[in-house]
Amino acid sequence: MTCCAPSAEVATDIESLKAAGPATDEILFAAKNLGDGLRQTDLSVPAMHCAACMSLIETELTGLGNVISARVHLSTKRVSVKWTGAEPPPMIQTLNALGYAAHLSDELVPGKDKTLSELLLAVAISGFATGNIMLLSVSVWSGAEGATRDLFHWISALIAIPVIVFAGRIYFRSAWNAVRHGRMNMDVPIAIGVSLAYSTSLYETATHGEHAYFDASVSLLFFLLIGRTLDHVMRDKARAAVNGLVRLSPRGAVRLIAGGGRDYLPIGQIEPGMDLVIAAGDRIPVDATVVEGVSELDCSLATGESAVRDVSPGADILAGTHNLSGLLIVRATAAAKDSFLAEMVGLMEAAEQGRGTYRRLADRASALYSPVVHLTALLSFIGWMFATGDWHHAITVATAVLIITCPCALGLAVPIVQVVAARRLFDNGIMMKDGGALERLAKIDTVVFDKTGTLTNGSPILRSASDVQEEALGVAVALAHSSLHPVSRAISKAHSNVSTNVRLQNVREFAGLGVEGLAAGRTWRLGRASWATSATAPDGSVAGTVLSKDGLVVATFDFIDVLRREAVKAVSMLGSDGLRMEVLSGDKQAAVAHVASQLSIRDFSAGVLPADKVNRLQALATTGARALMVGDGINDAPAMMAAHVSMAPSSAADIGKSAADFIFLHDSLDAVPLAVNVARQAERLIKQNFVMAIGYNLIAVPIAILGHVTPLIAAIAMSGSSLLVIGNAMRLSADEGWLRRVWRSLHLRRKWVEA
Structure with a gap:
């Protein structure tokens, strides 16, 4: 023994530590806090590879005392465990006892396969x-x-x-x-x-x-x-979208230390509050705020748009976006595991864990596989021994039965389609939060839209203004410049060429009402008519946004909310698919009617409160309708929860995005018909996979029992059935335009040959 070699006792301690797994503090640190005392821990389990493994792991982990749920992501070989309490459950020890070596999975950067x-x-x-x-x-x-x-x-x-x-x-x-x-x-x-x-x-x-x-x-x-x-x-290939997202995360970043020093930190060690140096060409490692520097960012990952975004001190930036031009010093606002990129990876992985009707059927069938196939093989051996007395032939038949019976195709029928569907949706800027939602989306017959921020962009545009004198217009623009309200921004944008040399004093903004300022001893107000005229007697004949001087209206402004890009086309496509549509909005009757008429939607309701939206969706459900709710605001969240399935834009309030089953990242509303189309295609492919998987076993197993299949043919057949199911699922990711061109080419070639 050399002085450098560890003693037997030390080696034993090391092995025992490895077997014990990570410490409790390490598990608590890696866990995501979901609120209300609920935590989630993600584990990597490389040894699992089939539906039987998945079923066993989920069953055993769910049986632990404080575990609420356990969901396996078979494609990424990870397990998400939700649990409560101050102490984490013995998840890793349980998996190790089952023979599945597990460890914490908090590293975004993938290693070698x-x-x-x-x-x-x-x-x-x-x-x-x-x-x-x-x-x-x-x-x-x-x-x-x-x-x-x-x-x-x-x-x-x-x-x-x-x-x-x-x-x-x-x-x-x-x-x-x-x-x-x-x-x-x-x-x-x-x-x-x-x-x-x-x-x-x-x-x-x-x-x-x-x-x-x-x-x-x-x-x-x-x-x-x-x-x-x-x-x-x-x-x-099916999980390439997840892998692509993972590769967008850099391995680390340069940290700026007090006093001007710098050091390099792995991404897992970056914590909120740290100052990081981001060079031109680098990707943003974690969610952060710009402290110094001016640059342009490629935010297509987050917004789906190719246009670059100018950023300067104070701008919030998301993990995974690409710094294009200038050097930036940013301050981390979240750890890597809590940043935007990690959230998107989690959403993609969640696409595989849905437990719809088809998935439950496949799981149950796969769980019965082992006892059934061994019993079948044993009975085949006994039967042939009794019939022929040839033990050699009986063993050959039993071997073929053992091999040819394939639950893999049945186990893959649903999850592989969900993964491919999630990838196709992601490629089109749509995030799916739950694979079970895909099944629900395929069955909808009604689409209910919110108006502001959903059918429209939510950013008003100045349509017209009353005759305004030059002095009054200058004051209006000056007041608008001092506010970040969407209405004020619309006025500033519409009159960007107007001189704002007006000197305002005591400028104050009143939340939900408007902006007030003094100029030449006069009190000017820009905002709601009832508030702007309150210095005298409110003018009931005037509504909307006005400019007043000493309580007297001197100008009125009329705004419109522009439809989202492709809104007309999207609604038309939904209608052609046989879906009924209606609009529920808290806005004024005239505004809602105007938007509904533009989109040719006959059913709409204005002045609707959040409770009224919930009541309407519940009423639809009682009539047997399956409604998709598309909304964006805090007031839409209860309705989205009450709907059969829900969808929200990425610009929605956080609570709205949390309630939604699908989130689309870009401004175009064509995400809605696209998601419905993908869901319906996925349902068809799942049904086809079930027919192929069940049909294969119904045909192949009796043939093997009758002694007409050798072990070699059984191996080829078993592998072929699994590949057939996977290949059928991959059709969902195909470019429909390309397929259409190929079909047209083949059709023309056939006509030419016939001629």
Whole structure:
């Protein structure tokens, strides 16, 4: 023992610490506080890979004392656990006891895909061995007998050993891990099938038998590994949106220390209040506020718009946006795990955890897989032994049954479609907060819109003003410049060329009323008519926004709220899809009627209070209608919660976004019909996947039981069924325009051939 080597006691302590997992304080620090005593912890569980794993993990974690819910993200191999109380539940210890090594998942930056590397190497080894054993098998099939046949069999047995040991360890490791923890998973029957095929062949070789199935055992692994590798690659492609978001986060940032010093911090160590230096070309690591510097930002990630945004001291900026031109010093306002980029990643991952009707059916079917398939294989063996007495043939049939029965396709039928749908929505600037919402959105028959901020931009534009003298107009513009109210901004923007040399004194803004100032001894007010004229007697004949001098109206201003971009087209598309629409707004009757007429919506209600919106949606539900509520304000949140499904723009109030099932990031309203279209396509694909997965098992299993399928054919069929389901789901991400052009090309070519 050298002085540098740890003692046995120290090594034991290290191993025990690893087994114990992170400390309680570390788990508490990494947990997200959801309010009302509810916390969420995200764990990385690399060992899970199938629906049975997912079902077991969720069941065991949910059974812990203070765990409210546990949801598995199978594509990203993470588990989100919501819990209450001062002490975290023994989540990691429970998963370790089940055989799933788990650790805290709070790092945004992805590492190397070790699973894919292992799979590719295993495919290469098994493919090489399969080719060579097939060549030897051809000689045996061609008539080699006696010692020559036995020699070829023994050579095949030796070639198969590295395949079984190395390539097969992917399945044997998973199967043994499940068995030693007293459970079953989908790799157990595969491991049994491979072992039976190899051991039977070895027995035949040792007893100078005519038939050996080394080619079947290695080919079985070869095709299974091809299927698993393609499955892994296609899942990775499906979650490319999440991975793309993750890669937008830098690994760290330069921190500015008091006194002018600088040091580099990993992104996980950046805390609110730290000053960071962001060079031109860098991405913003966390949500922050600009302290020094002027630059331009590419905010397309957050807004969906390509136009750059000018930022200066005081501007709030979001994690993941791109600093284009100038050096900025920013002050972090949130840690990486609480920033905008992490929130978007969480929303994308949440798309897979929905528990709609189809998902629950798939989960239940997958959970029954292991006991059913083993019982079926056992009964097949007993039946063939009773019928023929040939134990060799009976084992071959039982092996084929073990392999060909595939719940993977059924387990993937729903989540893979939800992941692909979430990616397509994200590519179009729409965030889905819950996969179950996708199922609800596909079934809507009514769309209820809020007006201000939803159908319209929520930013008024000055339509007209009464005849205003030059002096009064100058005062109005000067008062407007001193306010950030949308109405004041509209006046400033409409009269940006008007001189504002008017000297105002004692300028004050009254919340919800207007702005007041003194000029040449006169009191000027810009705001609500009832308030602006209150210095004398309120003028009941005047409404809206006015400019008054000493209580007398000298100018009136009329504003309009412009429709969102593509609003007319979006409403028209929803109508063509057979959806009924109506508008519920708290605005004045004339304003609501004007917007409804522009959009050809016949049903609308004005002056509606939040409680009235909830009552209306509840009334729709009692008639059997399934309504989509699209709103943006705090007053829309209760109605959005009462709706069958809800949607909000990213400009909505925080409480509105929290209540919404979908959030669209850009100003265009075409996000609504697009989301409905994607949801309906996803529902069709899920139903198709169910038909294919169930149909495959109904056809393949009886054929295998009747003895018409070899283990090799069973392996090919099982892998093919999973890939068929995944490939069908990937159709959702296809460019419809491209598909249409291909179809048109094929159609024209067919007509040309016929001619």
